[in-house]
Amino acid sequence: MDTIQSLELRGMSRTFGGVGALTDFTLEIAGGMFVTLLGPSGCGKTTALNCLAGLLSLSAGEIVLNGQPIQHIPAEKRGFGMVFQNYALFPHLTVSRNVGFGLETRHIPKSEREDRIRRALELVHLDEAQFGARFPAQLSGGQQQRLAFARTIVLEPNLLLLDEPLSNLDTKLRNEMRIEIKRLHKQLGLTTIYVTHDQSEALSLSDLIVVMRGGRIEQVGKPPDIYNCPRSLYVADFMGYSNKLPVTLVERTNNGWLVRTDAGVTLHASSTAPDNANWGVGEAVLACSRPDETLAVEKTSDAPNILNGIVHLSEYVGKAFELVVRMADSEHQQILVQSTTPIDLERPVTFSVAPDRLLLFSIDPTDAKLGAVRPAGGH
């Protein structure tokens, strides 16, 4: 099977009963890359993966592998491997025969088959002598996960598709398996497409992140770009910019905007949203920040963007305290602030956000959850 030089997805679309589950998915992937499709459930990421795998036919568009369109080739002939969210191990076959399942139809001599099964299990750190004769139901969740990987990589697929493979594992195991996936990717150099709704998985694993929304691509970029420069409120929300302060634009500055909160505090902010070029003075937007970049400071601090509030709740998150702060002049506006020292409840707190970490976005009228912030903070 050819290794991947390039994989181009051109306008890949899929509808279910007239409803678009995937619309105009266009992406170019170089060989050896680790690409993550990121988004909440229902955003079309699994549909995209299934279309790529051949388990779903395309309504429109092309899949071009090394210059050859392959969208008409059935799943079993594409030579792609897939690890399913629920692992989909064959319950009636032993561990060894699960791994050998794909080899058996390929008329590979028995000795070579056994050798490859052993090596694949070794690769995922499952000892064949110990586990080979067991059935999947006799394995732990993590071992089942490893087996699912072994069963796929034993065929040396030219593209590895992973559908939320870690979502059924507990936190410790998830972190362990995440490192395993990274190791396998490095060791085998397999071009990998990974579907997840977990932003930390996406950030730590990927060369390229594709954030999806409503069946469309919302933003494509390297992890730091997505993390630091989200281009829309949707992506920002997904990347943990959970503080959303309604503000009014006052003036465009050299590297951003001067804005005023409802309580009359003037702040320096910047924007990574492409539509900020069309904004005008007086427009209402949301100023967003991440809790870990919204930091409690001394009352006398000369940091920029000083805000005041009352500590409502305090949570120890390890290494720091995360405070739920009520804004001084608008009680309904809550902001998450991190503090290295504990602060008593109902005590005043001063905090600040660096101007380049306070990002402005248009209020998103299509997102009910985000839109609801505005009236609550307006009082």
Added chain:
Amino acid sequence: MAETAIKSTPITRSTRRTSPIRFDWEIIIFSLPALLFVCVLFVYPFIYGVSLSLRTGALGDGDFTLNNYIQIFNDPVQIETIGMTFEAALPVTIFSVLVSIPLAYFMRRGIRFERLITTLLILPVTLGTVMVSQSMLIYFGRQGWFNQALQALHLIKNPLTLVHNWLGVEISLFIQGFPFVFLLILGYMSGINPDLERASKMLGVGAWGTFRRVILPLALPGIAIAFCLNFVANFSVFPSAVLVGEPNALTRVLAVQAFRAAYEQYNRPAGTAIALVMGGIELAVVGGVLFLRGRFTRGATLGGGKGT
């Protein structure tokens, strides 16, 4: 329920566990009606039947003896009857199962008009054997619509004999038993996780290979159960054998013989013995099939873990 008991009353639970026999009076009291029902309707008649079959005399009031059984196995006619019963029951059972497997496979993800098809299948079951047999006599008879239609189409010259013979019994049993077999197997097949098929595809195995190596082995327990239930029903066939069969010749099945012994020759112990032999054979076949099922499906019956 057991779990909440452990959580809420850990102490009483652990002290209870130390005593070798635990009486859960609630369970015993609540299951009493069911137990009574089973005793009255099954256990007592069964024991009564067994003891009746072990007595001499036409009324079953004589001494205990094994004579009734010895007579059955020494009588070439009765041995032949056992063979005939197999000939009536086995082919139609195997046929029903073999037809059901591919049909269930194609309908496992649901198809159009599924409800209509299911209703049509269930209908003959609700009508009862006598009604179906009566209809068959009219429809499949020498002057029936079926033969007339075939003759009108010049497909046959002389009318086919489709009732009052072995074939009539097979057709009748098929109409009655097939829906059960099909729906049982369909239930099993549609219960197989569709991701397993997709996984098989992604491992480069085509539709036929997936059917043979994933679907069939996983449906095997259900297929075995369907076979057993249908076989037992067919083996104890009585109305069809009489109404659309040839009860004096080729469809002289065990149930017919038991009826004759008990109600035509008025030898109830002999009739009961035949019925019990029939039950014994059924039990042996079911036991054999379930044994084979166990041999072939060791892994699948271990049950699903987290990921399966």
